[in-house]
Amino acid sequence: MMREFEIERQFDIKIEIIKANKGVYYLKTNKGERCLKKINYGPQKLLFVYGAKEHLIKNGFNNVDRYYLNTEGEPYALVNEDLYTLSEWLEGRECDFRNINEVKIAAETLAHMHEASKGYDPPENSKLKSDLGRWPHLMEKRTKSLDKMKDIIRKKNIKNDFDILYLQSVEFYKEIGKEALTILKESNYYELCMLAEQEKSFCHHDFTYHNIILNDNESTHVIDFDYCKREVRTFDISNFMTKVLKRVDWDLEFAKAILESYNSVSKLKEEEYKVLYAYLKFPQRYWRLANRYYYNEVNWGQNTFTNKLNSIIEEKDKFLKFLNDFKSEYKIE
Incomplete structure (x- = not known):
């Protein structure tokens, strides 16, 4: 089981509401709405993904699910050997491929x-x-x-x-x-x-x-x-x-x-x-x-x-x- 207080401690947030949603978690926190996701690969690969998103943002492509950093400056929380990322909760609809x-x-x-x-x-x-x-x-x-x-x-x-x-x-x-x-x-x-x-x-x-x-x-x-x-x-x-x-x-x-x-x-x-x-x-x-x-x-x-x-x-x-x-x-x- 994910230990919520560990997520709160490492990302320095307070979770008010948590809901499972299509393979991720919706969080309402004291700092706004967030998306929490469990990652099924290691920290080195995650750093490649994190770096790729930061690179896009630096080059003017801002519309990505940017990661929040933990209190140590890393883009994840480590809970019982599992990695979790935290990003902004994005409102909107999925693209309609028939349109x-x-x-x-x-x-x-x-x-x-x-x-x-x-x-x-x-x-x-x-x-x-x-x-x-x-x-x-x-x-x-x-x-x-x-x-x-x-x-x-x-x-x-x-x-x-x-x-x-x-x-x-x-x-x-x-x-x-x-x-x-x-x-x-x-x-x-x-x-x-x-x-x-x-x-x-x-x-x-x-x-x-x-x-x-x-x-x-x-x-x-x-x-x-x-x-x-x-x-x-x-x-x-x-x-x-x-x-x-x-x-x-x-x-x-x-x-x-x-x-x-x-x-x-x-x-x-x-x-x-x-x-x-x-x-x-x-x-x-x-x-x-x-x-x-x-x-x-x-x-x-x-x-x-x-x-x-x-x-x-x-x-x-x-x-x-x-x-x-x-x-x-x-x-x-």
């Missing part, structure tokens, strides 16, 4: 964040997180693991609905994975990684609707930088695009709106489109769902898994049409 205007605002915000991320030197005692140069290896490994999961099913005496669906669909996604890897290898991926290394920029790595908070005075906050790391910006863009597009039947107009809005703030180079296309093509969602299922990463019910797999498979034709249209729209060779 093209809100999606455009999010795309512009992402571009501003990427611009402000440049020149980040992490604090000395922090742990540098980076995925630069890793994606060809990750794509290859994940595509191969689709076969390993097929072997897991083959060894089962009784196959359930998820197993059968997986066996029926896996070859298609394996091929798409291989094609995405080939496209990435043929692109200027490594040169773009070197550029990101030189620029010392970073990505959010989880830029999705519940981490984009809009409110009525037109300000847009980006929260939850737990996964941020050195990375080429096209990863963030593709991840964001996929999360939007799966909700709008892979509508090319949404993709164009995202890129137009992003480019209005920070223009993508011609060679970045091929890397973006490779990311969009890679069957990350299919791999991730199967991986979660066969390696017990999430304890969802059997039906939830089967329904999620079904919905990914059912959008296959729209997904393929989108890829073809995107390729011709942006003249990707």
Whole structure:
């Protein structure tokens, strides 16, 4: 159990109300409303995240969930071996990914964040997180693991609905994975990684609707930088695009709106489109769902898994049409 008096002592606050809210705690304190969050990683990684947010603020990107420091000047409280962070409680609503205007605002915000991320030197005692140069290896490994999961099913005496669906669909996604890897290898991926290394920029790595908070005075906050790391910006863009597009039947107009809005703030180079296309093509969602299922990463019910797999498979034709249209729209060779 979290010891509230330890939180009060270390952050020098008095808690009047505490309520659990979507994986965090809402606090009403003598110093205002706060968000308390338990962190499931170590202090070195947390210092990287803290430094990244402070860097954005220093560069004019203020709309983040900035950490309050404890009485020792550290951005956390240590309670029974657990780390807790304290930040301002942000009022507002989650971004609606079916609303093209809100999606455009999010795309512009992402571009501003990427611009402000440049020149980040992490604090000395922090742990540098980076995925630069890793994606060809990750794509290859994940595509191969689709076969390993097929072997897991083959060894089962009784196959359930998820197993059968997986066996029926896996070859298609394996091929798409291989094609995405080939496209990435043929692109200027490594040169773009070197550029990101030189620029010392970073990505959010989880830029999705519940981490984009809009409110009525037109300000847009980006929260939850737990996964941020050195990375080429096209990863963030593709991840964001996929999360939007799966909700709008892979509508090319949404993709164009995202890129137009992003480019209005920070223009993508011609060679970045091929890397973006490779990311969009890679069957990350299919791999991730199967991986979660066969390696017990999430304890969802059997039906939830089967329904999620079904919905990914059912959008296959729209997904393929989108890829073809995107390729011709942006003249990707």
